Amino acid sequence: MDVEVLVPLNISGVWYPVYTNNPLTTGSIGIGLVVEPRIMVRGKRSNKAEVEFNGKIIEFPNLAILKRLGELKISVQSQVPLGFGYGLSGSISLAYSYLAYELGLTSLKEALYTAHESEVVNKNGLGDVIAEYIGGGIVYRKVPGAPGIGKAEKINVSWSEQVCSKPEMALPTTVLLKKNENALTYIEEFLKNPDLTKFFEVSRKFTEELGFVSNIPNSFRKKGLIIKHGDCNKEWIQHTPATNGVLIH
């Protein structure tokens, strides 16, 4: 049997890593954009766990943990590249585990825990899985951890302006895992006056302090990605809010 899931992207703007001795309670407090275009992922049982990304088999270290749920071959169709800052490794891991659940190989709880654990253990993400599972547009992760352990909520903002991105270079996620104590202040500042402009303002201040600078107005740089609002021409990838998390086809 072949099943298909659609999973959104998560672009965090501000994050505060929290490490514990348990991957399920390790994660980040933060705010991010949970957006389209979703990845479309088909999967079926196989004798080897494998990820095909836009037609090519890739090395995906999260598989070492994900395959505990059962060996699946999944095929990912994505309009955005891997390794730039779209939270894609989280989306792929969530898709794998959700497919294992849909195929009757595991419970939903175990599937969600395992997707999060595979991200934390491989240093590919801290807060992407919980945000992508809940859906957005803007998600506030208030308690770190896997879905069901951490807590996250959608923040309703009017999406009055276009949001778009440009992937410039692939970098490992480890460059983002440094703790900046100002993160919590920026998150508070956003929550007092939550709109898209404020999200971009605090995200720009936060990412600049981590050393990621964008010289484009109304934008910020996260890893190898520029995200901006307003004035999005055809050279940019357009994003709309993904109000639901995982969708099944």
Ligand SMILES: Nc1ncnc2c1ncn2[C@@H]1O[C@H](COP(=O)(O)OP(=O)(O)OP(=O)(O)O)[C@@H](O)[C@H]1O
């Ligand atoms: N061609 C490739 N380019 C980038 N990463 C790749 C590629 N092939 C396999 N990978 C693996 O995919 C994973 C990408 O995870 P990474 O967290 O860097 O990306 P992301 O989720 O898109 O970004 P972020 O988590 O910062 O938002 C890594 O484990 C990397 O080893």
Ligand SMILES: CC(C)(CO)[C@@H](O)C(=O)[O-]
């Ligand atoms: C670490 C991170 C910024 C990588 O995208 C994300 O997982 C987050 O916000 O925790």
